[in-house]
Amino acid sequence: MTRFPKRRHVVATVLSTVLGLAIACAPSTARFPGDVTRGVPARLRVQVSGQVRTIALDDYVLGAALSEVTPVSESNRVAATVYEVQAIIARTYAVAQAGRHAPEGFDVCDRTHCQLYEPARIATSRFSAIARAAVARTTGRILRFNSLPALTLFHSDCGGHTTTPTAAWGGAALAYLPARQDEAGGTHRTWQFSATAEEWVRVLASDARTDPGGRLSGLIVSQRDASGRASWVRLEGGRGRHVTGETLRAVVAAQRGARSIMSTLFEIEPTPNGFVVKGRGFGHGVGLCQVGAMARARGGASVTAILAHYYPGAR
Numbered sequence: 001m002t003r004f005p006k007r008r009h010v011v012a013t014v015l016s017t018v019l020g021l022a023i024a025c026a027p028s029t030a031r032f033p034g035d036v037t038r039g040v041p042a043r044l045r046v047q048v049s050g051q052v053r054t055i056a057l058d059d060y061v062l063g064a065a066l067s068e069v070t071p072v073s074e075s076n077r078v079a080a081t082v083y084e085v086q087a088i089i090a091r092t093y094a095v096a097q098a099g100r101h102a103p104e105g106f107d108v109c110d111r112t113h114c115q116l117y118e119p120a121r122i123a124t125s126r127f128s129a130i131a132r133a134a135v136a137r138t139t140g141r142i143l144r145f146n147s148l149p150a151l152t153l154f155h156s157d158c159g160g161h162t163t164t165p166t167a168a169w170g171g172a173a174l175a176y177l178p179a180r181q182d183e184a185g186g187t188h189r190t191w192q193f194s195a196t197a198e199e200w201v202r203v204l205a206s207d208a209r210t211d212p213g214g215r216l217s218g219l220i221v222s223q224r225d226a227s228g229r230a231s232w233v234r235l236e237g238g239r240g241r242h243v244t245g246e247t248l249r250a251v252v253a254a255q256r257g258a259r260s261i262m263s264t265l266f267e268i269e270p271t272p273n274g275f276v277v278k279g280r281g282f283g284h285g286v287g288l289c290q291v292g293a294m295a296r297a298r299g300g301a302s303v304t305a306i307l308a309h310y311y312p313g314a315r
Helices: 012-016 059-067 076-097 128-135 165-168 197-204 245-256 290-298 305-311
Strands: 029-032 036-039 043-048 053-056 188-197 216-225 230-237 239-245 266-270 274-280
Touching: 029 290, 043 059, 053 059, 053 188, 053 197, 053 230, 059 076, 059 128, 076 188, 188 197, 197 216, 197 245, 197 274, 216 266, 230 245, 290 305
Parallel strands: none
Antiparallel strands: 029 036, 043 053, 188 274, 216 230, 230 239, 266 274
């Protein structure tokens, strides 16, 4: 798995806005119009460095927000907006995913499989005070869609266009996670990964899904999604393969690190002795784009406006 203005008193009219912030009290529950009771857990069981700890929800939210966002070179105003947004989506994600690891005896892990949680950052980050205040201002607030906690997916950099869970990994279509252009004035990351054909063969042979059979003569994007990401890639060689762009990215990342192929928004070009992958962005591209959210905050957008852009229809 980057994201304040004045604290607003929540009144009934917030439910009629384009996107309102649903309020749920922890540790108790809150009542909403229509006599619907929605509970938010007061604590989470979090696996931290292999050990299960029971942590107060907002302490977890603070640690997760500081682990996932570092608004370097931004003003305190922008950083405060970013941390309010991140606190709301971190809390919502934790509530929506609570129990994800129930068979293993905890709710969420401290890795990108859930969301990063490095509690040491609470003591060491220079943004700790700003983030703590942002968590306090948003306490109890989560996003809901059709009365359920939204799956508030987020990533570092969409490269200028977000995508859907279905296009990214074959997940369920969710109306509040659309593919949409995201040019808010931020500078999107560009990157490239190059290797000889022999190196490509060694990397790809590490996984049965991408093993080219000892020889690689072609690496071709055969299909793209609406955001321009590589949906499918054809591997030509001793054994032909057709894999998703996300599969190719995961296999290479497992061998060469997460910053090798940083997203599936890429082009592939042959070189005299191999192939080079040139791309934009960092992460899966679904939900909130931290680079875009930062740019919107810098431009004066409110927390509500930022959330409305990335999770349209959620309240």
